[in-house]
Amino acid sequence: MAGKIPRYFIDDLIARTDIVDLIDSYVTLKKAGKNYQACCPFHSEKSPSFSVSQEKQFYHCFGCGVSGNVISFLMEYEKLEFVDAVEELASSLHLEIPREQGSYSKGPEISLDQKKSDYELMLQTARYFGHQLKHHKNSKQVIEYIKGRGLSGQTVQKYLIGYAPSEWDGLCALFARNPAQKQQLVDLKLATKKESGGSFDFFRDRLMFPIKDKRGRVVAFGGRIIPNDENEKNNGPKYLNSPETRVFHKGFELYGLYEAKQAHKKLEQILIVEGYMDVVALSEQGIEYAVASLGTATTAEHMHTLFRTTERVICCYDGDRAGRDAAWRALENALPYLADGKELKFAFLPDGEDPDTLVQKEGRDDFETRLKQSHDFSKVLFEKLAIECDLTSDAGKSKILSLALPLIDTVKSDFYQENLLEQLARLIGRTKEQLSQKLNTPRQQKSLQKKFKVTPMRRAIGLLIQYPKLALEIPHLPELAELGLPGLELFQNLQSLSLKNKDITTGQVLELYREMPEYNSLIKLATWQHEIDDEKLEAEFQNTFKFIEDQCLNHRAETLLIKDKTQGLTSGERQEYQLLLSAMPNSKKEQSNN
Structure with a gap:
């Protein structure tokens, strides 16, 4: 990636995008008072509990608790990573994303026009391979091979399966009309440069499987050799994947995920297998929820994507040692994403079988019965x-x-962690409580702060984040933050943000804190139901701030009093103490004098 997206651009992107317009393009919204509502797109419900605020540029579901701004919605609804969601928004507004250059920059800047051109070329290449499948002189042989693998024309069309012709320069001759186009083919690893000059096609005489990203764009290809004696000798490995390019990073992409999402309104489960032929063979039998990693082990990024997309992930591997090793790597990468409600299972196939061959022998029902009998991740871990x-x-x-x-x-997950500790304790003859103390983050520690009590400070922060314009209704006293009252520095920072940008919305404020420790607490306060009438909001906020201000003054007075009794005060501190006493109510003065 060329560099970090500047903060100012993200702020501007959120400001330009109306959350009601965006969400309404996915889910039909209806006006309900000041806000808009719909049945939640993230969980099943009969009556609408999903609310969108145009004023706050913020959404919240009172049923399942999801909430956020325009970027959060795209990430959740389209299952995109943060950068992909930003790119999607920028593209919809025809904006080119600037990049900050720095030590993390790994290459030259890629313009929006360049990206569009790259994706268009990849799509045109997929169509070219599809055309060759029907019209090349070898098409009869290739189609016979496809039929022999049990694939129908419908499945071929669904996955855009094609054929890379046996000629050395079929693709180059069509798309490399000038030096810039030749270089683009080489950059996208569709062609290889010759030492003597010129270039030749990277894929030749192979059955081609276009690889799509989460947004359905063709970003790479997988090619399987068409079996015959000549090919097996001279044309390299049986399977060949695109190398990494500026649009393709194999550790992040999963073959078949886009098609699986298209086939299901909600993916109840995803089956991860080892090859793209497995994915298409399963789809042919009606199992349209399989995906495959691309010539690499299942990575942490893969698992993150899978658990963002579904509640249950089933890893399907051969039962031999290589399959067990692959399962272990997948398990290690999956553990950090095992939140409550997520399920991870493993299905091991008989020796000599893979999903492709087995589903054709057994059929859909028997194969899915195997999946229902798959092992829980904890069994695989302890075995x-x-x-x-x-x-x-x-x-x-x-x-x-x-x-x-x-x-x-x-x-x-507290539940999964406790369950694993119990199993481990039984194995070694200890108690779960003994083992829990040995964790770096004990379960008891994780449970702290779960009850979200609305203190005066949280009330002030909650009102300010929901109504940033309230920042104008109180004095800005940054010196109070020096008194060390918990939460005051955050409150002062939020007030400063609101004063600098008088039109800032809740959605914009939250985006500024997305990667910060305070984010989850701010989300809770942004969705807090304060039940204060609109006409009383200003007075409530002012009174809350006055209470906090008094707390700060009392805290400072108590600090000076303790110092006076233990070390003595300077003349300046004594004068400050007297001023603080004169500002206190009589009851507080008596407490301080005592």
């Missing part, structure tokens, strides 16, 4: 560890403890 450790010895028990605890510590 693997038990093989490596002799649990009849103290040394073996010590070893499994050292291996298991760091893995358990990465699990976010």
